Amino acid sequence: MRRFLRKIFLRPVLWATRKFASRPDRARVFESLDKLSAAILAEPGKKGLVLPLNPAAGYIIFSDQHKGARDGADDFTLAEPCYLAALEHYNTSGFSFISLGDSEELWENTLGQVKKYNERTFEAEKKFQQRNSFYKVLGNHDLYWGNDPLASWELKKIYGEDVKIYEGLILEMYNPEGLLQVFCTHGHQGDRQSDGNWFSKFFVARIWAPFQAYLRINPNTAAYDTEKKTLHNEIMYEWSSTRRDMVLITGHTHQPVFASLTHIERLYKELQKAQIDKNQQHITEIETEIRKREKEFTAVSVDYQVMQPSYFNSGCCCYVDGDITGIEMEGGYIRLVKWSQRSGQPMRSVLEEMKLSDLQLQL
Numbered sequence: 001m002r003r004f005l006r007k008i009f010l011r012p013v014l015w016a017t018r019k020f021a022s023r024p025d026r027a028r029v030f031e032s033l034d035k036l037s038a039a040i041l042a043e044p045g046k047k048g049l050v051l052p053l054n055p056a057a058g059y060i061i062f063s064d065q066h067k068g069a070r071d072g073a074d075d076f077t078l079a080e081p082c083y084l085a086a087l088e089h090y091n092t093s094g095f096s097f098i099s100l101g102d103s104e105e106l107w108e109n110t111l112g113q114v115k116k117y118n119e120r121t122f123e124a125e126k127k128f129q130q131r132n133s134f135y136k137v138l139g140n141h142d143l144y145w146g147n148d149p150l151a152s153w154e155l156k157k158i159y160g161e162d163v164k165i166y167e168g169l170i171l172e173m174y175n176p177e178g179l180l181q182v183f184c185t186h187g188h189q190g191d192r193q194s195d196g197n198w199f200s201k202f203f204v205a206r207i208w209a210p211f212q213a214y215l216r217i218n219p220n221t222a223a224y225d226t227e228k229k230t231l232h233n234e235i236m237y238e239w240s241s242t243r244r245d246m247v248l249i250t251g252h253t254h255q256p257v258f259a260s261l262t263h264i265e266r267l268y269k270e271l272q273k274a275q276i277d278k279n280q281q282h283i284t285e286i287e288t289e290i291r292k293r294e295k296e297f298t299a300v301s302v303d304y305q306v307m308q309p310s311y312f313n314s315g316c317c318c319y320v321d322g323d324i325t326g327i328e329m330e331g332g333y334i335r336l337v338k339w340s341q342r343s344g345q346p347m348r349s350v351l352e353e354m355k356l357s358d359l360q361l362q363l
Helices: 002-020 026-042 077-092 111-117 119-130 151-159 198-215 226-241 263-277 280-296 356-362
Strands: 048-052 058-062 096-100 134-137 168-175 178-185 246-250 311-313 324-330 333-342 345-355
Touching: 026 048, 026 168, 026 178, 026 226, 048 134, 058 077, 077 096, 077 119, 077 324, 077 333, 077 345, 096 119, 096 178, 111 119, 119 134, 119 151, 134 168, 168 356, 178 356, 226 246, 226 311, 263 280, 333 356, 345 356
Parallel strands: 048 168, 058 096, 096 134, 178 246, 246 311
Antiparallel strands: 058 324, 168 178, 324 333, 333 345
16 A cells, blocks of 8 residues: 555655755745744743853753664664763763754654654653753754644653753853854754744644655655755855854754864865975875765865854764764863764764854954
8 A cells, every 4th residue: 555655646745845845045044043043032931042151061962863763764773872872971071962953753753663762862861851951952853842732741751851842042151252152953944844834844743744754755855965965054154154243053964064164175174284384194194084075075165265163063963874973062162073983882082173262253
């Protein structure tokens, strides 16, 4: 029956997806981010919180876990050991945890399936909630948390107490340079499927996505379509570059971005510096790394040399090699970190870092 229905509905579903979730639209994204950031600042607690960014405190931001049902389509399976080790480290260190959307894959699975196969990860997240240090932001693949009347009850069953769901958070830090605001949201804003009115979001989460999952039709999204991924990051950067004293942190594309540069862009920038310094050993090392990474990136921003460091992306927690990436803010620094398996043990490495005060001076 599934095969028969898939044959009938494949073309209509793909047409509808292209029609209503086409290329990211700059005007829609700008409007949506403008409205959300303004709403959070005007009425904290409704759509999002405004939190102090104390340089002595620590925040870890992970997104796009896509916890599933431990089947062949569950991208989180291989990443779970690194994720559990990372949460243990950050909880022990007293960090606050911002889960920045798409934590649960509720387009392809029922909530019952996700709960059944992810008890250990929910228990690890619960430890942050017990310290009042857990902030859960919804994404387009877990819209259920924001529009189902039973969502709050289900969250309480999972975490043992009430958990508020937000569309975004704004962290604020005052220093001699003035006010720095860090706007955190999943990044699907402006998506015609997932960022409309209440009914459209309910329809996508409860009818459209399960229908696609049943028929095993998985149209490309920003996370899997390289062209959309690149365009999405460009639009997010463009919006962030218009904001004074504010940086934007999102997920959604599964592509880490630090200070507005992807990994390949940063390598090209380092290569030019090594060439100026005539450091042949460093040139050779960077060129080797570029050749290895080029297949992951199909585009480089034409102005990557002069982009202001206003946009960050946490990457994801479901890479095919089991690695996870995230954004840390701690000790006056912001960092892009990776957790990966080394000799069978999950280990943390810092990919990029800069002082928050230096970041503010460059905005």
